[in-house]
Amino acid sequence: MDEFKKLVESFAHHTQAQTQEIWSGDAKTGNKHATKVLAAFDQLRSYGDAGRDALAELLTHPSMDVRTSAATFLLRYRTAEAKAVLQEAAKGKGLIPFEAFEALKRWEEGTWSLDLAEDAVRQSEASRSALPIKRSRSRMERAAPVRRRLSKRAKVGK
Numbered sequence: 677m678d679e680f681k682k683l684v685e686s687f688a689h690h691t692q693a694q695t696q697e698i699w700s701g702d703a704k705t706g707n708k709h710a711t712k713v714l715a716a717f718d719q720l721r722s723y724g725d726a727g728r729d730a731l732a733e734l735l736t737h738p739s740m741d742v743r744t745s746a747a748t749f750l751l752r753y754r755t756a757e758a759k760a761v762l763q764e765a766a767k768g769k770g771l772i773p774f775e776a777f778e779a780l781k782r783w784e785e786g787t788w789s790l791d792l793a794e795d796a797v798r799q800s801e802a803s804r805s806a807l808p809i810k811r812s813r814s815r816m817e818r819a820a821p822v823r824r825r826l827s828k829r830a831k832v833g834k
Contacts, residue, residue, distance in 0.1 A: 683716045684716075688737060690713045691709075691741055694706045694713060717731070728750060740772050741772050744762060747761035748776075751783050752788075766780060
């Protein structure tokens with residue numbers, strides 16, 4: 677359980693740090709924090725629903741960016757609670773309300789895919805591996821040009 681607490685704290689810390697860096701105009705550092713947010717979520721998700729339950733504690737976090745980030749990741753698992761958090765956040769103006777609105781929009785469209793059910797993950801992985809791999813044709817397989825281009829010297833002497 678101590679591991680859950682550390683991961684949840686890491687998720688919250690890096691979410692706030694990412695927001696702060698974005699507001700200060702440092703997207704590169706913000707992206708580094710975003711990577712750590714995703715890593716914390718992936719580790720929590722590896723524990724299954726127990727990890728998701730631990731993350732759900734952040735749905736009541738005092739910081740709106742942490743609440744909305746957690747809600748965005750928990751839409752499939754805690755749909756009603758997550759939607760309520762996102763709907764409340766989407767009422768405002770600014771970056772975080774915009775992100776909340778977009779998460780809800782993607783959820784309603786059916787394109788949201790941050791934490792798919794295990795069988796959906798397996799199915800998408802299987803369909804990805806079944807697709808043929810495109811490759812470019814080798815030089816020998818390409819059609820030969822009908823005419824050869826003349827060099828500059830050949831054109832001048834013509």
